[in-house]
Amino acid sequence: MKKIYTSFNDVVNEIQDGSTLMVGGFGLVGIPENLILALVESKVKHLTVISNNCGVDDWGLGLLLKNKQIDKMIGSYVGENKEFERQVLSGELEVELVPQGTLAERIRAGGAGIPAFYTPAGVGTPIAEGVEVRTFDNKEYLLQTELKADFSLIRAAKGDKSGNLMYNKTAQNFNPMMAAAGKTTIAEVEQIVESGSLDPEYIHTPGIYVQGLIEGKQEKRIERLTVR
C-alpha cells in the first residue's frame, strides 16, 4: 500500500530548497496542476526543474517562474512564456535546451539504470559542442547522459492504492519515464481506486515507481482550442 496524501501542501513540504524536480506534461496537458499550485504556495526556491515545457505566463510551471522559484530549467521548448524570456535575458534563469526525444530518453535512462547512450539527434548542431561524438556503421552519434530527480511530480488519470497508474490519451507523454527517474515520485491522479480494481493488463506505470498518490481535480486548461 502506498502513502495516500490528502493535502497537496503536505506533499510539497517534503521538497527542500535546491531540489531537482521532474514535472510531467506536454504543454499544459498531463501536468500535476495542484502540486504545482502547492509548490507556488510553499515558496520553495532554487529549484532545478526538468520538464518538456515551462507552462504559460499564468498557469503551470509559469507560476513557479513568475515567483522566481526556479534557478535552472531543462526542457525542449519554452516558447510559450514571456516571463521565461525575460528571466533568461536578464541572467536570472539558467536554461538547458535538449531535443525532445533526447530529453525523453535521458529521463527513461535515468529510471532504467543506463548512465548514458548515443543518439543521432543534435550531431553538427550547437548542442554537440563539447559532447563526445562516436561513429557507428558510418553514422555519427552524440553521447547523452541520464537524468534523475529528487522528486518527480506526475499526473495520471487513475491510480490504485498499490501505486499502479493509467493515463488518459496524450496526457501520458513524459509522465511514465519521470515516475521511474524520481527518487520520490508523487502522482496527482484524477481518481484513486482500491487495489485490484484496475485491470493489471492495462497498467501504464507499475506501482513500484510510485511512492505516494493524491487525488485532485484539474482545470485542464486548453492552450490552442481548435475545432472544425
Add this chain to the structure above:
Amino acid sequence: MAKQMDKAAVREQIARRAEQEIVSGSYVNLGIGMPTMVANYIKPDKQVVLQSENGLLGIGRSPLKEEVDPDLINAGKETVTASIGASFCSSAESFAMIRGEHLDLAILGGMEVSENGDLANWMIPGKMIKGMGGAMDIVHGAKKIVIIMDHVNKHGEPKILKECSLPLTGKGVVDRIITDRAVIDVEQDCLVLVEVNEGWTVEEVVQSTEAELKISDKLQVTTL
C-alpha cells in the same frame, strides 16, 4: 500567376504540393505550422497514419466543439481527435518510433537549407531561443525528410544556400525542398532542380537560389 498570390494562397499551394509526397499506406510526421496544414489536403483515397511526437499515432480530424478533450492534443498543442486505429504512447516510445526509422516521411518547415542537405530551422542568434522541440530527433528519424518553405526570405534573399548561416538543426538530413517556386532534390553531390512552379522560369529559380542547381533532365512544371 503564382507571383501575384497572397501569402495564404502561397502557403496553400506549397501544402498541396507537399501532399503529393505522401504515399498511401505510410506513416507520416508533420511539423508545426505550415506542415500541419498539409493534413487538410490529403486525398481521401489515401490511407495515411499521422504521428504526433507527443504520443499519438493516428491524428484524426479537428474535434467538433462537443468532442473536445483537453487531454488530447497534437504536438502544436491544438486539440485534435484520434483516428480509427490510433494508439497512444509515452514520449520515449514516440521518439523510439521516430529515431528507429519507423516513419516513412516527415514534412517540416525550414529557415535555411544548404546544398549538402543541412537544415537550420530552430534558432536565430541574438533572438530569444524558444527551443528545438522534437525537430533534431525527427530529422534523423523518418526515411524521407521534406522541407517546405518560402524560396526567399522577407528581404528577398535566398534561403537555399551553399552553407547555412544559422545554427543547424541537422547535418545532411534533407532529401527534398518544396518552395513556392520550385521542387529541389538533395542528391549525393549537388542540388537538382526537378520542378519549377507554374509562373516561374528556371532562370528566376536559379537566380533566387545561392546554392548551385543542376537542372534535371526530367524537369517538370508543377501544376496544382
